[in-house]
Amino acid sequence: MGSQATTTEGEYGPGSFVDTSFTPVPKECTRLLHYLAKNTPGFTQDAAVLDAVKFEGLDYPCIPGPIKSQAMTAVLHAMAGIVGQEILELKGQSSAGPITINTDQAGLYLGTIPLFSVDGKDSLELNASGEIKKIMPSSNLGDALGNTIMYRIQAIYPTKTPGVWYDWHGSTNPLPMCKAFGIDPSKAPKTNDEAYEVISAVSQQYSYREIEMIMMDHGLCGSPCYSPAAWRETLTGKALARHSLIQYNVQKQCPSTPPVPFPTSADKRPLAGIKVVEIARIIAAPACGAALAAMGADVVRITSKSLVDLDLAQFSLTAGKVEAELDLTTEEHRAQLMKLLEQADVIINGFRRKSIERKGFGLNALLEMANKRNKGIIYVDENCYGPDGYYAERPGWQQIADAAAGSSYVIGNAYGFKDGKAVLPSLPISDMSTGATGCVTTMLALRDRAKYGGSYHCEVALTKYNTTTLEPEVGLYTRDVVAKLQSIYDWPAMTPDLHVIELFYMMVAQWKKKSKFFEQEALWVDFNNSPYGKSLKILAPMVRYADPEATPKWVDPPVPFCFHKELAFRTPPMDDAWQAHKQWAAGVVSKVAGLLNERPALQSLMKQ
Numbered sequence: 001m002g003s004q005a006t007t008t009e010g011e012y013g014p015g016s017f018v019d020t021s022f023t024p025v026p027k028e029c030t031r032l033l034h035y036l037a038k039n040t041p042g043f044t045q046d047a048a049v050l051d052a053v054k055f056e057g058l059d060y061p062c063i064p065g066p067i068k069s070q071a072m073t074a075v076l077h078a079m080a081g082i083v084g085q086e087i088l089e090l091k092g093q094s095s096a097g098p099i100t101i102n103t104d105q106a107g108l109y110l111g112t113i114p115l116f117s118v119d120g121k122d123s124l125e126l127n128a129s130g131e132i133k134k135i136m137p138s139s140n141l142g143d144a145l146g147n148t149i150m151y152r153i154q155a156i157y158p159t160k161t162p163g164v165w166y167d168w169h170g171s172t173n174p175l176p177m178c179k180a181f182g183i184d185p186s187k188a189p190k191t192n193d194e195a196y197e198v199i200s201a202v203s204q205q206y207s208y209r210e211i212e213m214i215m216m217d218h219g220l221c222g223s224p225c226y227s228p229a230a231w232r233e234t235l236t237g238k239a240l241a242r243h244s245l246i247q248y249n250v251q252k253q254c255p256s257t258p259p260v261p262f263p264t265s266a267d268k269r270p271l272a273g274i275k276v277v278e279i280a281r282i283i284a285a286p287a288c289g290a291a292l293a294a295m296g297a298d299v300v301r302i303t304s305k306s307l308v309d310l311d312l313a314q315f316s317l318t319a320g321k322v323e324a325e326l327d328l329t330t331e332e333h334r335a336q337l338m339k340l341l342e343q344a345d346v347i348i349n350g351f352r353r354k355s356i357e358r359k360g361f362g363l364n365a366l367l368e369m370a371n372k373r374n375k376g377i378i379y380v381d382e383n384c385y386g387p388d389g390y391y392a393e394r395p396g397w398q399q400i401a402d403a404a405a406g407s408s409y410v411i412g413n414a415y416g417f418k419d420g421k422a423v424l425p426s427l428p429i430s431d432m433s434t435g436a437t438g439c440v441t442t443m444l445a446l447r448d449r450a451k452y453g454g455s456y457h458c459e460v461a462l463t464k465y466n467t468t469t470l471e472p473e474v475g476l477y478t479r480d481v482v483a484k485l486q487s488i489y490d491w492p493a494m495t496p497d498l499h500v501i502e503l504f505y506m507m508v509a510q511w512k513k514k515s516k517f518f519e520q521e522a523l524w525v526d527f528n529n530s531p532y533g534k535s536l537k538i539l540a541p542m543v544r545y546a547d548p549e550a551t552p553k554w555v556d557p558p559v560p561f562c563f564h565k566e567l568a569f570r571t572p573p574m575d576d577a578w579q580a581h582k583q584w585a586a587g588v589v590s591k592v593a594g595l596l597n598e599r600p601a602l603q604s605l606m607k608q
Contacts (some may be wrong), residue, residue, distance in 0.1 A: 005031075005475035011068060012413040013420075015229025015406065022481055023075050024059035025071050025103045026601035032068070032075045036300040040246045042444050044082060053395045057103030062515065063110065065177070066414045067407060067469050069429045074106035074194070076436040077542035083443040083541065084270035088550060090450055091262045091270075097546025105523045105542060108511070112539055114504040115386075118314040119533040124508055135532050139309040139559040145499075147188035148195035150174040154399065155196060156225060156408060156422050156496035157203035163420040164208040165412075165496065167223035167403035168199070171395070172308035179557065180218045196497040197248065221395050225422035228399055228406030228470045236404075239389025242302075245468045246437060247387075248378075248445045248458040254367045257376040259453040260345070260397060262446075263571075268549040269296030270459065273567050274446060277302065277341055279361070280350025281309045283398065283428050284462060285382040286317040287435025289348055292442060293320030294541035294552035297346070298569045302326050302337060305562055308384045312504075314561055316538045320554035322570065325562035326358045341571060342369060343379060345449075346378040346442055353383055368454055376455035378414065378445045382438055384508045386461035398431040398462055399424055403465030413484050422496050426503050431463045437465055480521060489514045516564055527557035 007017035023031070033050050038041050044050070055078070056229050061070040081099040083520065088096055108115060114123040118135060126132035143149045153170035172179045178185050181202050190193050203211065208224045215222040231237045271292060278289035278301040286301065293299040300322040303309065326333040338360070341347060347366060349356050356362060369378040381387070384396025385404075402408045407430070408422035415423055435472025439461045445456035468474065489510045511517055518524075523540060530536035541552040 005473055007475045008474050009472070012225045012410045012476060013229075013406075013478070015232060016227075016410055016470065017412075017475055017479055018066070019475040022478065024058035025074075026057055026059075026073050027316045029055040029074045029078070029101070029103060032071055032474065036075055036079065036245070037048035039244055040079070040580050042248070043079065044086070045248070049082060052098050053082070054098060054100045055103050056100065056322055057105070060481070061486065062104060062107040062485075062489065062511065063429075064426050064485055064489070064494065064516070066478070066482050067410045067425065067429075068474060068477065069110060069409065069425070069433065069469060069571055070103060070107040072469055073109055073429075073433050073436060073476070074103045074542075076433060076440055077101055077106065077109075079440045080291065080295070080436065081543040081545070083440060083447060084550075084552075085545075087262060087270040087443065087447055088451075090447065091264055093268060093550065094547065096550035100544040101542060104517060105539065108517060108523065108539055109542060110429045110432050111504065111507050111511075112287070112316050112432060113312045113428065114309070115315065115507050115539050117317075117535075117537045119535050122506060122508070122512070123315075126565070127505065136311055136314060138474050139305070139307070139311055139561055141544045144172050144174065144308050147185060148190070148192050149178065149183060149185040149188040149198065151499060152195040152199055152497065153183075156403070156424065157200050158421075159206060159208040159211060159551060160204055161207045161209070165225040165420050165422045166203060166208050166211050167399055167408065167422070168203070169397055169399055171397070173284055177220050179497065180214055194496070197551070198471055199463055209525050217543075221397060222226070223396070223403040224402045224409045225403045225412075226406050227420070228312055228467075231364065231404055231406050231467070233562060236385055236391040237467070238388040239392075239466065240386045240464055243386060243459070243464060245464055246441050246444070247460075248337055248441050248456050250338065250448070250452070250454040250456055251367055254455065255371050256454050257370060257374050259447050259451060260375055262450055267296055268547070269552060270294035270550065271443070271446070273571055274298065274346065275344045275571065276300070276346040276348065277337075277344045278348040278350070279356060280348055281307055282350075283310060283313060283317065283324050283437065284434040285348050285350025286313060287432050288315045288380070288382065288438030288442070288460075289321060291344070291439035291541070292437060294554055295439070295443070296552070298571045300324055300340065300567070300569060303561055304328070310562055315532065315536065315558055318558045318563075319537065319538065320556050320569070323559050323563040324562055326567070334360055337349065338369070340567060340569075341366065342373060344377065345446065346380060348380045348382065348438070348442075350382050353381065353387075365459055370455045376449050376453060378449065378456050378458060380438055380442055381436060381461070382460045384462050386464055387459045391554075391568070395460065398428045401430045401462035401466050402600055405463050406470055407466045410470065410476065412496070421496060423496055424498065424500065424503065426491070426494060426507055428500060430465050434460055434462050434465045444572075457571070467472055471517055486537040489601060525554065530557035531559055531563065
């Protein structure tokens with residue numbers, strides 16, 4: 001199957017590429033799988049393997065706008081499934097049979113955060129009644145967004161520069177941004193609409209370049225809403241374009257470590273026995289950890305009650321994990337983390353570049369640890385802007401990546417807005433999809449460690465995912481298709497002022513009214529042993545093998561942040577496979593030494 005789309009340029013602004021005809025989502029997924037496989041170093045190029053993936057679902061996507069986020073996400077999960085098959089074969093198991101991906105579920109996956117129900121009541125009902133506050137432990141996000149100004153400081157605003165809008169992001173602490181622009185949050189108006197007008201008036205006093213410099217000077221999060229073409233011309237856009245979406249590299253600057261076979265156990269999932277430490281918060285990196293946990297990995301997530309997090313994520317993205325608390329500002333807790341990492345196969349770092357390095361857990365520190373134990377490590381960096389370039393160390397979130405890459409620009413144009421008026425994508429799409437990208441990347445690195453040895457550095461970036469979906473080879477849906485989707489789901493108007501949480505609930509409400517997704521039991525998993533209630537229903541893992549024992553699943557339910565008191569993996573400190581490998585290697589060394597001792601002439605020759 002050809003992987004090249006037939007597109008025309010410019011429909012949604014400079015650098016946008018629109019399909020000349022519509023292809024149903026399942027069929028389009030097969031094409032995009034071939035395209036991504038072709039452009040992913042280390043991924044299989046076997047067309048028979050790619051074509052064996054069964055994509056099934058409705059013809060039309062369930063996500064508004066022209067970006068093929070649903071199809072792209074389905075493909076990323078299929079890629080994880082394919083690498084999982086390769087890992088199963090390395091373990092001596094069957095390949096688990098054909099892979100099935102439900103493309104409707106891929107659309108729902110992007111809305112994972114609000115897609116849960118507790119004892120039969122979904123997130124909309126729990127939020128409307130106020131019950132959600134009683135069952136959901138708070139990470140103080142509500143305090144961070146405590147009034148209308150602090151809530152609306154996360155929105156897209158016009159600037160003094162004609163045709164350029166700017167995405168303001170107050171992050172998890174809006175006060176520094178308010179201070180930098182002279183906005184007094186104590187004088188917040190009564191309504192969110194009024195707050196938007198207050199901040200809009202301030203924003204329009206500055207050109208977008210002036211706003212950008214203020215943000216940079218104060219270390220704040222924000223981005224102009226570039227068109228796709230304008231982003232590609234920036235220094236960071238050019239730097240990011242040099243990298244593939246799925247990128248991992250063996251670390252040649254350190255001594256090579258031997259191959260590490262995958263553990264074998266009664267658990268038939270691909271990553272059973274693999275130990276992962278996740279140091280992250282909010283969505284993207286936790287989504288990666290949740291996907292690895294479904295694949296069988298033993299994941300310990302490290303966070304702190306002193307850090308604000310996304311409260312709603314506690315109902316889904318903590319599934320299958322140990323949720324532990326450490327304060328990495330203290331020497332005692334840093335020592336505890338390093339002790340845990342000495343047992344780990346993978347570390348996921350969800351903080352911006354250099355941040356975790358300053359606490360002693362950067363790439364080089366972990367490579368040194370891996371060399372000492374003679375067992376390679378997989379180091380996963382997830383961030384906003386990628387591994388290099390002018391903005392590599394700049395803080396950023398999903399909304400910033402959407403604005404920078406051109407996604408918000410394209411969405412706004414597709415909704416009928418002109419003059420660069422931008423609108424966020426309807427869900428944290430780049431967050432969830434970057435999590436899926438991280439899962440594929442990590443699994444490729446683990447596969448290669450088992451085959452060739454060594455340590456690997458994986459790099460995934462929110463903005464890179466966005467730019468990939470805007471490539472001409474991927475293509476965008478036409479305005480007719482966008483209108484068709486609107487006619488099916490009847491979404492309320494989505495505008496620049498809306499917060500991502502408001503968009504969450506808009507999407508869930510219309511899916512409930514206009515689809516039968518919630519009636520399809522195969523798409524969901526129900527836990528009867530969660531801390532939240534007798535029944536907690538969330539979206540099931542995406543990949544389905546023919547062999548149900550190998551199919552990804554979460555053994556343990558989602559739990560609140562910092563829930564577990566013991567900082568430890570669930571599996572033993574040294575798995576049987578690695579212990580057997582070390583014993584075998586020691587035996588080989590012993591035999592070689594014995595032979596040398598028995599043959600002095602050979603010993604002399606070896607010393608020369």
